[in-house]
Amino acid sequence: MVFKHRPQGAGTNALTNRETNVKQHRTQLPTRLEAGGVCIQAQDWADLNVARIRFPKGADATPLLQGLPQDLCQCPHWGTVLNGSIHVRFADGHEETVRAGDVYYWPAGHTVWVDEDYEAVEFSPSGPMCALIDYLNAKLKT
DSSP states (O other), X not given: OEEEBOOTTOOTTOOOSOEEESOOOGGGSOEEEEETTEEEEEEEXXXXXXXXXXXXTTOBOHHHHBTXXXXXXXXXXXXXXXXXXXXXXXXXXXXXXXXXXXXXXEOSSEEEEOSSOEEEEEEEEHHHHHHHHHHHHHHHHX
């Protein structure tokens, strides 16, 4: 199966004529954010973003999300945890822990933190995920 490829940071309707196979090893995804042991490798395939997410023990996304609506991530994510576990707090205040082997869906309006090294593969809508990565990169530069 082949999808049209959208360059990183392109608008949701900005498709190119280049085609991309939808098979890629997770370690070969392009790095979009890397700081303090946090690494997001991500690629857009049509309107879907596929990402390898890695957080080191003790990482907390909450401070980086300050300034977004409700100070929470505004991008929904579907994924599976490969290693470690992650704590999630939702806009309504409830919390859950997702562990290696679990699959998950997090709607917009959440934050995350980890107590151990963590790795996941995640799928998100391209537009909101690109906006989130751009926001985090800008926040890290301040």
